[in-house]
Amino acid sequence: MKLYKSNTGEYNLVMAYPAIEAFALSSLGYLWLYKMADTKEGINALRISTDNISVNSKEINSISFSMSFDFDYLGVFEILDKLKIPFYSKDRDDSHPLVFAGGPVMTTNPMPYSVFFDFIIIGDGENVFNKVTDILMLKMSKSETLKKLSELESVYVPEFKNTNKITRASVSLNNVIYTPIISDKSYFKDTFIIEVSRGCMNRCAFCTASYTNLPYRYYDYEKITECIELGLKHTNKIALLGAQISAHPRFNDIMKYISNKISDGINIELGISSLRTDAISEQVVQTLVSGGQKHTTIAIEAASERLRKFINKNLKEEQILNAVKIAKDNGLKGIKIYSMIGIPTETDQDIEEFLSLAKKIKQENKGFNIEFSFSTFVPKPQTPLQWAQREETKSLENKQKYLEKKLSKLGVESKFSSAKWDYWQTILSRSDEKIAPLLVEVYKNGGKIGAYKKAVKTLDIDITKSVNGFDFSDKLPWDCIESNTSKQLLINEINRLSKHKP
Numbered sequence: 001m002k003l004y005k006s007n008t009g010e011y012n013l014v015m016a017y018p019a020i021e022a023f024a025l026s027s028l029g030y031l032w033l034y035k036m037a038d039t040k041e042g043i044n045a046l047r048i049s050t051d052n053i054s055v056n057s058k059e060i061n062s063i064s065f066s067m068s069f070d071f072d073y074l075g076v077f078e079i080l081d082k083l084k085i086p087f088y089s090k091d092r093d094d095s096h097p098l099v100f101a102g103g104p105v106m107t108t109n110p111m112p113y114s115v116f117f118d119f120i121i122i123g124d125g126e127n128v129f130n131k132v133t134d135i136l137m138l139k140m141s142k143s144e145t146l147k148k149l150s151e152l153e154s155v156y157v158p159e160f161k162n163t164n165k166i167t168r169a170s171v172s173l174n175n176v177i178y179t180p181i182i183s184d185k186s187y188f189k190d191t192f193i194i195e196v197s198r199g200c201m202n203r204c205a206f207c208t209a210s211y212t213n214l215p216y217r218y219y220d221y222e223k224i225t226e227c228i229e230l231g232l233k234h235t236n237k238i239a240l241l242g243a244q245i246s247a248h249p250r251f252n253d254i255m256k257y258i259s260n261k262i263s264d265g266i267n268i269e270l271g272i273s274s275l276r277t278d279a280i281s282e283q284v285v286q287t288l289v290s291g292g293q294k295h296t297t298i299a300i301e302a303a304s305e306r307l308r309k310f311i312n313k314n315l316k317e318e319q320i321l322n323a324v325k326i327a328k329d330n331g332l333k334g335i336k337i338y339s340m341i342g343i344p345t346e347t348d349q350d351i352e353e354f355l356s357l358a359k360k361i362k363q364e365n366k367g368f369n370i371e372f373s374f375s376t377f378v379p380k381p382q383t384p385l386q387w388a389q390r391e392e393t394k395s396l397e398n399k400q401k402y403l404e405k406k407l408s409k410l411g412v413e414s415k416f417s418s419a420k421w422d423y424w425q426t427i428l429s430r431s432d433e434k435i436a437p438l439l440v441e442v443y444k445n446g447g448k449i450g451a452y453k454k455a456v457k458t459l460d461i462d463i464t465k466s467v468n469g470f471d472f473s474d475k476l477p478w479d480c481i482e483s484n485t486s487k488q489l490l491i492n493e494i495n496r497l498s499k500h501k502p
């Protein structure tokens, strides 16, 4: 169900999501930009995804990709392949559609993918996307269009990379963004998703959601409640989205607003994307429970208090224990506790401290469903840990086995990300354009781990730097992006945090 009226026109803009349609229909940013295009006079906007490509490439004027995850490039190739559009920008001429991209992956480091796209939007899409579509609709030649686009300050045009300094776009949040399409095909079935805030003021040293979205912004309380009312006209499933929504200055009022409605007999199923551990209160948990939620997740991020200070998480053991107790005492059935392993400076002592915390959580909350979930640390561009070395896969796998064994003895369930895939995520995150042939080779060989190993053997591409890390003096692939977090600020921050090294 579209919550707006479409417009149409002569210009065929295909907006592709490089994964299955269920994920496309749950992606707020993607759907919002689609609505912008779909309501713009002169544009015939079409939505496609890897499992739904009902379009003839001959009729496409341009095609955009929204990239949220590092491995989304495989979906980009899959769609281009099916549409018979050449992967490399240099192999496309005026007879082909213009191919461009945006989204979190592009904002963090567009370089590994830059040879595939004619241009890339860096940062918040809302304003710049409008300017981009104005230029596209002029239907000039490829070279004229790219020249004109390179004059926009948040559009990176690789062809003009030497003259094109890019500033990350950051908009002020006025009218609330929500999912303008509600669908039972969405991963979040029939759910109306509302953006409450953008970014996070906490600035954990590894977190791109915080650092690439500075400054932290949020919508007014009144606008959020108006938006909740709009959603309730169409569905009873409401989800609040934001990297750190509990930091909203009126978060408790928003929860109270929803809880009062539920008490008045209005059926609301509530979903909340993330909660800070220290924001878990009786009222918040009771609202979640009355909104049908059975479990929640808290992210403690690192094994010990010392390590959490080093990544600027600053979460004490007693706050974690308290949050779990509140969750249990106020009606939730269980809790998932997320952490990373392999954060720089992590020692055996940190891991032991984690196990002792797990034991206390288990002992103090008998009968409560507790699950630990771990990923391995992936250093990300544009954060204070962007220079860090990635721990060796073997060493991480040994830590995983050890934790699994010990947690199982405590009677606690644990889940682990694949250290091998996280290794490749590190490489994708911190590479430059030289990695492009490897990406194509991996796609051609099926995109599994074996394909990466094979591609490394076949092609002479040096990936050591993106694994071993960088020096402060190194030129970084993503240095061309100007933002309000300068390199010096990141250096100052990691130097400040280094006082928490063991």
Ligand code: SF4
Pocket (backbone or CB within 6 Å): 199, 200, 201, 202, 203, 204, 207, 208, 209, 210, 243, 244, 276
């Ligand atoms: S609290 Fe969460 S969202 Fe905020 S900076 Fe830390 S990891 Fe990122």
